[in-house]
Amino acid sequence: MAATTETIEKVKDIDAGGDKYKYGFVTEIEMERAPKGLCEEVIRFISAKKEEPEWLLEKRLEAYDHWKTMDDPDWAKLNVPPIDYNGIYYYAAPKSDADKPKSLDEVDPKLLETYEKLGIPLREQEVLAGVVGSPKVAVDAVFDSVSVATTYKKTLEEKGIVFCSISEAVKTHPELVKKYLGSVVPHTDNKHACLNSAVFTDGSFVYIPKGVHCPMELSTYFRINAEETGQFERTLIVADDNSYVSYLEGCTAPQRDENQLHAAIVEIVVLNDAEVKYSTVQNWYPGDEDGKGGIYNFVTKRAACRGTNSKVSWTQVETGSAITWKYPSCILQGDGSIGEFYSVAITNNMQQADTGTKMIHLGKNTKSKIISKGISAGKSDQTYRGLVRVSPRAQGAVNYTQCDSLLVGSNCGAHTVPYIESKNPSAKLEHEATTSKISEDQLFYCLQRGMDEEEAVSLIVNGFCKEVMQTLPMEFAVEAQKLIGISLEGSVG
Amino acid sequence: MSEVIDPFLRGFGYSPVDLPLAQVEWMTNRRIEAKNAYERLGLPTNRLEDWKFTNLKKLRNVDFSLATKDFSISMAALPKAVPNIDAHRIVFVNGIFDAELSAIGELPNGVKLGSLAEAIEADPDSFENVLNASVDIDASALAALNTAYLADGLYLELDRAVMMEKPIHLVSLTYTGDEAVSFHPRHSIRLGDGAAATILESHVGVSGEMQSFGNAVSEIQLGRDANLGHYILQKEADHSSAYGLTTIKADKGSVYDGFTLNLGGEIIRNETLCDIDGEHADIRINGAYHADVKRHHDTTIRVNHNVPNSKSLAVFKGVLGDQGRGVFQAKTYVERGADGTDGQQLHKALLLSDKAEINAKPELEIYADDVKCAHGSTSGALDQMQLFYLESRGIDEERARALLVQAFLHEAVDHIRHSEICELFHAELEDKLGESA
Numbered sequence: 001m002a003a004t005t006e007t008i009e010k011v012k013d014i015d016a017g018g019d020k021y022k023y024g025f026v027t028e029i030e031m032e033r034a035p036k037g038l039c040e041e042v043i044r045f046i047s048a049k050k051e052e053p054e055w056l057l058e059k060r061l062e063a064y065d066h067w068k069t070m071d072d073p074d075w076a077k078l079n080v081p082p083i084d085y086n087g088i089y090y091y092a093a094p095k096s097d098a099d100k101p102k103s104l105d106e107v108d109p110k111l112l113e114t115y116e117k118l119g120i121p122l123r124e125q126e127v128l129a130g131v132v133g134s135p136k137v138a139v140d141a142v143f144d145s146v147s148v149a150t151t152y153k154k155t156l157e158e159k160g161i162v163f164c165s166i167s168e169a170v171k172t173h174p175e176l177v178k179k180y181l182g183s184v185v186p187h188t189d190n191k192h193a194c195l196n197s198a199v200f201t202d203g204s205f206v207y208i209p210k211g212v213h214c215p216m217e218l219s220t221y222f223r224i225n226a227e228e229t230g231q232f233e234r235t236l237i238v239a240d241d242n243s244y245v246s247y248l249e250g251c252t253a254p255q256r257d258e259n260q261l262h263a264a265i266v267e268i269v270v271l272n273d274a275e276v277k278y279s280t281v282q283n284w285y286p287g288d289e290d291g292k293g294g295i296y297n298f299v300t301k302r303a304a305c306r307g308t309n310s311k312v313s314w315t316q317v318e319t320g321s322a323i324t325w326k327y328p329s330c331i332l333q334g335d336g337s338i339g340e341f342y343s344v345a346i347t348n349n350m351q352q353a354d355t356g357t358k359m360i361h362l363g364k365n366t367k368s369k370i371i372s373k374g375i376s377a378g379k380s381d382q383t384y385r386g387l388v389r390v391s392p393r394a395q396g397a398v399n400y401t402q403c404d405s406l407l408v409g410s411n412c413g414a415h416t417v418p419y420i421e422s423k424n425p426s427a428k429l430e431h432e433a434t435t436s437k438i439s440e441d442q443l444f445y446c447l448q449r450g451m452d453e454e455e456a457v458s459l460i461v462n463g464f465c466k467e468v469m470q471t472l473p474m475e476f477a478v479e480a481q482k483l484i485g486i487s488l489e490g491s492v493g
Numbered sequence: 494m495s496e497v498i499d500p501f502l503r504g505f506g507y508s509p510v511d512l513p514l515a516q517v518e519w520m521t522n523r524r525i526e527a528k529n530a531y532e533r534l535g536l537p538t539n540r541l542e543d544w545k546f547t548n549l550k551k552l553r554n555v556d557f558s559l560a561t562k563d564f565s566i567s568m569a570a571l572p573k574a575v576p577n578i579d580a581h582r583i584v585f586v587n588g589i590f591d592a593e594l595s596a597i598g599e600l601p602n603g604v605k606l607g608s609l610a611e612a613i614e615a616d617p618d619s620f621e622n623v624l625n626a627s628v629d630i631d632a633s634a635l636a637a638l639n640t641a642y643l644a645d646g647l648y649l650e651l652d653r654a655v656m657m658e659k660p661i662h663l664v665s666l667t668y669t670g671d672e673a674v675s676f677h678p679r680h681s682i683r684l685g686d687g688a689a690a691t692i693l694e695s696h697v698g699v700s701g702e703m704q705s706f707g708n709a710v711s712e713i714q715l716g717r718d719a720n721l722g723h724y725i726l727q728k729e730a731d732h733s734s735a736y737g738l739t740t741i742k743a744d745k746g747s748v749y750d751g752f753t754l755n756l757g758g759e760i761i762r763n764e765t766l767c768d769i770d771g772e773h774a775d776i777r778i779n780g781a782y783h784a785d786v787k788r789h790h791d792t793t794i795r796v797n798h799n800v801p802n803s804k805s806l807a808v809f810k811g812v813l814g815d816q817g818r819g820v821f822q823a824k825t826y827v828e829r830g831a832d833g834t835d836g837q838q839l840h841k842a843l844l845l846s847d848k849a850e851i852n853a854k855p856e857l858e859i860y861a862d863d864v865k866c867a868h869g870s871t872s873g874a875l876d877q878m879q880l881f882y883l884e885s886r887g888i889d890e891e892r893a894r895a896l897l898v899q900a901f902l903h904e905a906v907d908h909i910r911h912s913e914i915c916e917l918f919h920a921e922l923e924d925k926l927g928e929s930a
Contacts, residue, residue: 075542431869
């Protein structure tokens with residue numbers, strides 16, 4: 001009996017302690033970091049830090065509750081080591097200067113070598129490497145004198161375009177965020193998306209008003225405060241009737257990043273006659289040659305073409321990350337809407353990538369096009385996984401899919417897993433896939449003209465990817481071409 | 494899986510002692526092992542990736558009884574629907590050998606052809622390591638179920654360098670009397686080095702009011718440079734469902750020419766699992782299907798290129814009318830080091846009605862760089878231009894449609910290398926399309 005009472009007392013003590021602890025969270029706004037691990041308190045802490053309204057906190061908590069019941073997706077052809085969700089800091093204020101390298105001399109020379117090859121100016125290199133005192137906005141370094149970013153911001157404001165961080169948007173445009181956030185990717189979608197819904201800390205918000213053609217390419221790269229975007233990035237793009245925007249994500253230069261797990265969400269809503277072009281170059285740390293370290297990139301990207309004649313075009317160049325799990329998709333709801341997916345994925349060493357797209361045809365006369373180019377080298381493994389689904393209502397739907405794989409060396413793998421489901425006889429679906437290696441003839445031709453083998457491979461691979469590279473915005477395309485060569489380094493001979 | 498009441502173990506209770514050949518010890522042991530594996534796996538559901546598109550729910554609530562030898566059918570002659578060709582004919586009624594309807598005739602030297610049950614009974618030991626050599630009962634529930642009831646089927650063995658001139662005609666009749674019936678035949682086919690044979694399999698439904706489920710497993714082993722033509726004609730009755738697993742082990746230089754023409758049945762799934770274990774093997778798994786009414790035709794193929802320099806081809810064409818549903822899942826797997834592999838897949842589907850549905854999943858899994866692998870898949874309605882062309886020449890729309898459908902499927906049939914059987918399949922197709930047009 002005595003023992004029981006004692007236990008009850010103890011539990012009461014712990015309870016009380018717990019309460020205090022919880023209370024402490026809310027009051028101590030000055031805290032730099034949420035404690036390690038994931039629990040309701042951490043989510044409340046993040047929400048409080050961001051000064052979020054009640055409805056958003058509720059959304060987060062709902063997602064967290066659901067997350068606890070979900071299993072890690074295991075259907076992809078990936079070998080993912082178990083993730084310790086409690087070993088992660090879910091909120092950390094931007095790093096203090098003390099942690100950062102003081103000058104480029106302190107930066108890993110290998111990284112600098114890569115910058116050199118990409119032809120990145122010195123000042124910009126400092127930004128990328130996160131050197132103390134480097135300018136906040138990368139473009140400042142490039143164009144100098146007037147702050148380009150500020151100029152950009154002004155032009156955008158004049159047009160009524162909203163381009164800011166998502167936390168800012170929650171405060172300035174709550175009605176838009178409330179209406180569209182989570183409407184394309186609900187928190188129930190998959191475990192990674194659910195985690196993001198509960199703990200997302202930063203990301204971009206874009207709203208293009210009716211009839212506005214965004215005069216410049218929007219990029220996270222240009223956005224003020226773009227550094228430390230965080231591992232749980234949340235992007236929401238809304239293109240209102242008859243508008244157009246081209247959005248760039250990422251950077252061709254390898255990014256220094258200590259977070260291992262990245263679970264981002266990108267949601268795009270496209271209304272009548274609007275068009276969104278979303279381009280990504282992803283070049284996160286892929287781990288070393290033996291596959292140690294490296295980023296896990298688990299991203300849920302989805303666009304809803306809600307309006308008639310709306311259009312979404314995804315272009316991605318994936319060269320980084322140890323593990324990539326990513327399927328930018330299009331829900332073609334509006335009649336006559338168009339979805340496009342262009343992808344180049346390169347894996348080398350021990351990298352793994354399972355990537356592709358989903359084209360869900362719901363509206364009449366919807367069209368989709370998928371061009372996927374996969375290059376595997378070293379000991380890497382790569383899978384194209386795509387779904388084309390035509391619902392009974394989607395009269396006259398058209399899809400064309402082409403996925404080609406190129407293998408470099410005999411220790412890698414390339415796989416193609418397309419799902420084609422049609423419930424409408426007037427739909428026309430075509431799918432083609434090939435797998436091959438670099439042709440000896442092409443290689444011989446290049447070598448004979450005095451190129452070395454690596455150069456030749458880079459040239460041939462660039463030719464293989466040309467169809468996709470052409471869809472990239474100009475300034476990205478040039479760098480991306482070099483990037484392909486660099487990613488394949490050491491894979492020949 | 495406990496919530497699932499099983500239709501194949503429930504109806505008659507499983508008792509290995511009552512099955513034929515229960516006196517053979519290894520057989521009984523293997524059956525019990527397989528029955529346990531089946532109980533563990535349960536009837537496949539849509540939750541399994543491999544069964545994503547084919548649902549066996551309809552079978553769950555049927556009271557199937559097991560076809561047995563005592564189940565006597567008075568059949569004076571073969572039904573007319575069975576093709577008449579000059580061949581060594583071996584007939585199975587609900588999976589059980591029927592000596593009276595069979596006409597095996599004179600066999601060349603070095604050929605063993607007959608009932609598997611009889612062959613095992615005569616020499617049980619020689620089969621212990623042969624049966625199930627290529628069947629993984631822990632991976633496939635239906636193969637496990639087949640093994641649990643393993644008894645009869647076709648037994649064919651050709652000695653080295655024996656060439657059979659006449660084809661073998663395997664006739665499988667499905668007969669349902671007053672009750673739903675299930676049967677689980679096992680066919681064992683082995684060709685010695687340099688041997689050659691042709692098999693025509695005709696699946697014909699005799700009476701169709703009650704449901705039936707045929708669950709067949711064919712194990713095919715091809716020696717060096719062996720050559721097998723394997724042609725399947727499926728004309729089951731509307732209430733008959735069937736699963737057929739064919740495993741092929743192909744040695745160096747062997748040739749397999751397969752073609753499946755699916756015209757009848759309710760839920761039909763043909764699964765082929767081919768292991769290429771010798772260089773220069775040439776494997777062709779082709780076919781055509783016509784799924785009208787509420788038919789569901791599923792073709793699932795996996796070809797493993799385990800060694801360098803081999804070839805595989807899978808070309809399937811399907812027409813889906815009414816509420817017909819088609820599934821095509823093919824996987825070409827190229828093992829590390831299997832350079833020089835040539836693996837091609839092509840699937841084309843024609844949807845003729847608003848309620849028709851097609852699901853395709855052509856897969857490539859490749860671990861070698863010097864390969865030529867490709868797959869293509871298309872689906873759509875009849876080409877309006879072609880229709881217009883015919884109509885502009887005075888052919889009415891209905892007839893023009895029928896012509897285009899015919900042309901679409903007949904083209905696939907041309908892949909059959911055996912000329913007589915190729916003609917026969919053309920004729921069968923014409924019959925079928927003539928009747929539905």
